[in-house]
Amino acid sequence: LVRNDADRNLIDVLLDVGQRITAFYGERSRGDLKEPGELVTAVDTEADRLLVEAIRSLYPDHGVFSEESGGSAASTRRWIVDPLDGTTNLLFGVPHFGISLAREVDGVVVQGLVYNPMTEELFYADVESRGAYLNGQKIHVSQTAKREEALVALGFSATYRNIRRYYEEWPAAFDSTRKAVGLLAPALNLCNVAAGRIDAFIDFGSSVEGHAAAAFLVERAGGLVMNYDRSRWDHRSRGVVATNGALSDLHA
């Protein structure tokens, strides 16, 4: 799938950084970490630094944008980096977190990589690849067409305000699907839509770093992506809704 040395090297870095992140899994109680926030900061900062350094070295004519490092939004070619998607899960001892990398040219995503180091799953697509891939195997969205049979993930922490918002703005997704759960890892949840494991993912709070690569993967796997307000997809906006494309009545 991968066509050049820079991409191959980037994947090596991705796997290596993933390995380093797993060392923090379940480690909140380490004596040198006084509070949970410090754990997250330590992981985020370290992973971000390694990824940004690697990208600057491998793609010297690209910009880099990440939550940690910031970066020029004006670059015509840039990598969008999320060093730790699913931070809350890492904190809660749930092995559902990963790294997201999206390459953007003239405002359009042309390559996406998402890696879960705990399960060693690498999701990949680029504009030239036919479709999207999980560890080299082609993936495709599900074919579930009926809302009552749908598995839907929503991105939220359990504050009543967050939950009410979904209930009011996406009532059909929330209460009339087969099963809806709150899951906190936008990139991986979108990848699970791409892989046909779930039928939809809705998140009002996801950021460009978290969803850029994986939303691209959903599209390449045959799915439909839109903004949270149901308008035409722009990965630079906040929030995301991704479905298999067949769940036509989810938007009611």
Add this chain to the structure above:
Amino acid sequence: LVRNDADRNLIDVLLDVGQRITAFYGERSRGDLKEPGELVTAVDTEADRLLVEAIRSLYPDHGVFSEESGGSAASTRRWIVDPLDGTTNLLFGVPHFGISLAREVDGVVVQGLVYNPMTEELFYADVESRGAYLNGQKIHVSQTAKREEALVALGFSATYRNIRRYYEEWPAAFDSTRKAVGLLAPALNLCNVAAGRIDAFIDFGSSVEGHAAAAFLVERAGGLVMNYDRSRWDHRSRGVVATNGALSDLHA
């Protein structure tokens, strides 16, 4: 830690069955599985059969109770089996599910084993062990005393009715903690309380199979367990509340 051949053999079976379960991870889209329910049934049934057979062979004088197989509740010595804790997570492609085994003598839990096959984490305690263990390393609950700093997991699928119930019955846990999330794997969430990764877990719907072993682990790790209605802990009742014991004002 483990003192006899039967226990050693049981752990071998546990690891083997765990390995078989991981083969189903993310496999909803397999052609031979028409709908999600079939996947769960296939995993549950197979894992349950193997575990129950092994226990009957290794502990001929014990009864066995499991959701799948049922079993005599009247046995004075019995194993309580949950072949698949976190079913929803398996279905949603979240690697946070496992197997739970509790040994009960005269209505009291005396041994607990919980295994997450994706992370290869085995949680263990018995009445003679000093405390509780994760892969042979001693674990202990957290020391977080302030609610505002607490990480709290709640067990729910995202129906509005479920969520409202927690909001009304556990308002302090829900909206004034540092972070509360909904996580669907009672045994593993309780183990994460035991390991100090999170500070509390609240579930109105957990069953004896799901929580018996892990609630025992929480107690052995220094934590506090009670029934969902705040009464004295009885693992045979539905629902569970487990905290680190220091979060004194969570029950407000």
